[in-house]
Amino acid sequence: MGNDNMKVITIMTRKGGAGKTTLTRALVSAAMSQGKKCIVYDSDPQQALARWARKLEIDDPLFTIEHLTVADELAAKTDEAWEEGSTDFIFVDTIGAAGSWADDLAAASDALVVPMMLSDDDMEITKDTFNWYVGLKDRTDDPKALPSFRVVLSGVPAKQSVAETEVEERAVKSFPVIPEYFMSRKQHKDASSYGFLHKIAEERRQSRYGLVRVHAKHFDEAVEEAASILNDILEAS
Numbered sequence: 001m002g003n004d005n006m007k008v009i010t011i012m013t014r015k016g017g018a019g020k021t022t023l024t025r026a027l028v029s030a031a032m033s034q035g036k037k038c039i040v041y042d043s044d045p046q047q048a049l050a051r052w053a054r055k056l057e058i059d060d061p062l063f064t065i066e067h068l069t070v071a072d073e074l075a076a077k078t079d080e081a082w083e084e085g086s087t088d089f090i091f092v093d094t095i096g097a098a099g100s101w102a103d104d105l106a107a108a109s110d111a112l113v114v115p116m117m118l119s120d121d122d123m124e125i126t127k128d129t130f131n132w133y134v135g136l137k138d139r140t141d142d143p144k145a146l147p148s149f150r151v152v153l154s155g156v157p158a159k160q161s162v163a164e165t166e167v168e169e170r171a172v173k174s175f176p177v178i179p180e181y182f183m184s185r186k187q188h189k190d191a192s193s194y195g196f197l198h199k200i201a202e203e204r205r206q207s208r209y210g211l212v213r214v215h216a217k218h219f220d221e222a223v224e225e226a227a228s229i230l231n232d233i234l235e236a237s
């Protein structure tokens with residue numbers, strides 16, 4: 001019995017350090033907090049996410065992570081997961097560079113998610129990534145079968161500089177931007193040291209120290225934000 005609700009979400013941008021791995025981890029956390037089963041393919045040779053999971057010995061029935069070395073294997077892997085029927089989401093984290101592998105990942109994805117920080121460099125390289133996607137539409141036999149493409153403004157500070165606001169305005173005009181922003185939060189740094197956001201929230205809630213329990217709400221907020229981004233992605237796909 002195939003799971004027709006299964007979604008394949010690939011987080012990519014040609015820009016290094018735009019927040020791909022952080023966003024992937026947050027989206028997976030949001031999905032898992034809703035009881036959804038996630039498979040993550042780490043296709044970045046640096047293996048940041050796979051190494052993170054190994055180092056922290058993350059062990060959760062809702063979560064599996066594997067290295068994806070050959071991009072065109074994604075299609076077979078998603079077919080397998082679809083047939084097996086119990087996976088809700090497949091997330092793919094990628095390297096911050098261009099390559100023909102991107103075409104193969106796109107062909108097997110329902111949604112492409114492109115994090116972009118509010119800088120001129122990010123703006124320029126997001127343009128290149130968007131142009132690649134537009135070109136993909138021209139190169140493919142069936143443009144309707146292509147995944148959706150959405151930019152997520154990432155690492156957005158609570159107080160933006162004039163220059164950041166200017167980049168934000170240009171991005172919103174130039175690309176399909178998801179309404180919910182991926183804000184800069186120190187909770188994401190904690191997640192990279194300690195584990196999934198929703199798990200940290202859970203642990204903090206159970207602490208016998210009132211001061212620690214209060215922190216849980218900041219992690220809950222980060223999970224809620226990611227859940228809202230995930231919803232926007234699903235609506236677009």
Ligand SMILES: Nc1ncnc2c1ncn2[C@@H]1O[C@H](COP(=O)(O)OP(=O)(O)OP(=O)(O)O)[C@@H](O)[C@H]1O
Nearest residue numbers: 016017018019020021022096155182183184185188
């Ligand atoms: N929303 C956020 N809040 C706080 N810090 C963030 C956020 N997003 C990203 N960062 C920080 O920015 C840096 C780059 O993020 P990340 O590693 O996720 O980017 P990446 O696109 O995966 O990079 P690479 O191209 O090297 O794989 C990291 O130090 C990360 O902690």
Ligand SMILES: [Mg+2]
Nearest residue numbers: 020021044048
């Ligand atoms: Mg990364």
